[in-house]
Amino acid sequence: MVMSRSESHQRQKKQRSKRLRRLVVINGILLLLIGAAAVAYLVQRGGGGDKLDAPSNGNGTTAQDGAGNGGGDAPPAPEGDAGSVPDAPSENAGASNNGGADGATNGGTDEGNAGGGTAGDAPVNAPADTPTDAPAGASPGADAGTGAAGGQSGSDSSQGSAGNGGIAGPGEDTADLSFTGDILLAASVEKLMLKNGYDYPYAKVRNFLQLSDVTAANLETPVTLRGTPAPDKQYVYKSSPDALPALVDSGIDVVNLANNHTLDQGEEGLLDTIDYLNKAKMPNMGAGKDDTEAFKPVIKEANGIRIAYLGLTRVVPVGSWKAGKDHPGLAESYDPTRAVAAIKKAKEEADVVVVMVHWGTELADKPNADQTRLGHAYIDAGADLVVGSHPHVLQGFEAYKGKWIAYSLGNFIFSGMPDKRTADTGILDAACDAGGTCSLLLHPMRAVQSQPAPLEGAEAAALLKRISGISIHASIDSNGRVQMKE
Template sequence: MKKTGNWIKILVFLPALLFVMLIGWIGISEWKETKAEPSLAYETDNPSGEESQVETETEVLTVKQSEDETETKVPDKEPENPVVHLVFAGDILLSNYVTSAYDNAKGINGVLDTGFRTEISQSDIFMANQEFPFSDRGTAAPDKQFTFRLPPSRVSMMNEIGVDIVTIANNHTLDYGTDALLDTCTALDEAGIRYVGAGPNMERAKQLQTMAVKGKTIGFLAASRVYPDPGWVAGSQKPGMVSGYDPTILLEEIKKARPLCDYLVVYVHWGVERDEKPQQYQRALGKQIIDAGADAVIGSHPHVLQGFEYYKDKPICYSLGNYIFGSSIPKTALLRLDVDFNGGSTTLSLVPGTSKSGYTRTLTGEGEKQSFYQYIQGISFGVTVDEQGVLHHNN
């Protein structure tokens, strides 16, 4: 019985002994593994260790990548200038006086002085009335005192002047017939100059022309209320222009153009030659054009300057007179129209000048400039002109 008890004791304690031995063996194995492969904490705390250097280089690389990402990040787009600078002139005729002045000077500096050339170059868009066709074809219109025409090769002069867009709705566009008008359209297209108011058919003649400037869409339309023959009006398949005598088509096109433009300009050929005051119909039609949706109305044809008027806070310029013409021009000007889309305002100002023998120059003397501004104020309607040539609406 005593021996049996001893065996029982051995059987009871043997599993416990084996368990203790197993735990000890596992502990020794883990200690050996720890000695053979240092922990990350040990590696990081050991600046002289090889693997510690690798870890440091990895950290540096991560920082470098972060810096590179900062350096190559595309910067936010600069806010666009909200002010669009539009410049307008009256009649341009490249007469013999003008072409001779150009040829003698071997360039446009014989036609325009530095002041006007600089003003035009600083504009976003420069528009004028082209008072002639570019063509070598056609026959002069009968019973017409003055008929004008220039060879298409002279279109480069318009580029040198800096013209971006012209109205060709006037009483000289068809001086040499429809072939000459078609040649004019081709010459302007090839020169990259936009045109409005006339074309190969009514669809093109009435077509809105738009130009994108600083994220804004500027639109242009034109018509003429001066021409010698009803046959000068465009038809569905006939070259010609948009009529201002019956403004129905013009007003419809303005209404259609309104939602397509941020700013809409309508250029009209109207009035009586040499008359410094607009006709009553000009004032009525100008208001109709604005009521239809135009933001500004620019006029030409009288060959002299006429005054300005505001209607519903929108400007009407009745005539900018002759700008480059050849004959003596005692008073001329460029009209600056600065549209501030952020501020929601439009500022008009004048750059006065004069012209003789085909050469148009700015007025430089303070006295002559102030006299010019007072003159414009005197022929305008509810408008004052300050010493800088800025027009103000007297509400």
């Protein structure tokens, strides 16, 4: 029987994971044997007339993961996208509807003027940010390399030094999940892919994306060859379906569509997006032909653990983008009632419930009151892990009732922007057991010309320290492990 690209990809991931675990076990046994031989040799020398004063000189060796100094020169910036508009409470006027093919003016940001449409919805004005593709002076890192946070302490250290991403606490009794921030496949990113190949954005992080059982991301663009550009919207995107095979092959397994760009090409573009993703065997959530489909989770299984992925957004440009009973659109969460009901239902169907939500204030380091309120409501309803996007910068983590909220994973693959913080990114690993308890590990990265790569040495340490400093009831150690604290 001929397997689909997605099925083949999943089988390859499982085979790689099994090979890796065997390699870790074999390396551990070899290290133990070498250590035992060394101790025996030293003991023999101490008691065998070699004129050693001490009965034993057996100093244990400590293997340390090398943290090389990253930092090559940043490549020159490609053609910039349109200029920047600072955060403002007013709606954005003026549209630049260039469909995303040439990327000259429709670059990377969200204006997301949240629309009304249902009672109690408070309009939210997410201002336009600014794409210029200016690199942030980052080290691109090695293709398979792991940054300073990539290795793990103890018996898992060989996994990190092997450059495969170092999943937090992997094992047969956990589901190893990974998450990225926003992915844009239009505008200047599309130009780079047409020049360098559709697999260009993933070249230096492929191992991180492929190692885990399930990798999820926010897809910040419609995928269509037609559609009508949204009016009165400063940035309007359109991605070619030709970019999807490389997305599937990268290691990404699930995408969230609940964001403020999925209907940039109208309902026609939204339905095309879902159709193209389904044909590519890429599970997706957060949008649909009606509200039932939009709020329906994607269910994945790993090591016997069922994981439900829900997509939600609190950034909706106009009320007509919200999914209704007989109306295509997004799963919105201004009023959390519908989201809470969907989470409770998903908890009945799965061991672990993950909420991927588009929310927050662009370019803000810390979550706003709505993010905190909704994040707590999701966990109170039964969510085990909440992963946010939209601010275009990394925000901190919060430990709440033994569960985790990652407020924003920032940009992952996106048009460049003048604020250097928008180039800082990462991949979040979560090892979750059947009871919904997850341990987290953040791999610090930086994107240069829309290509994320691991950070190392002082750059990795500085980024981890910054994110730790803005976290709530949580801290991040030098290895990238996210830990709860009072």
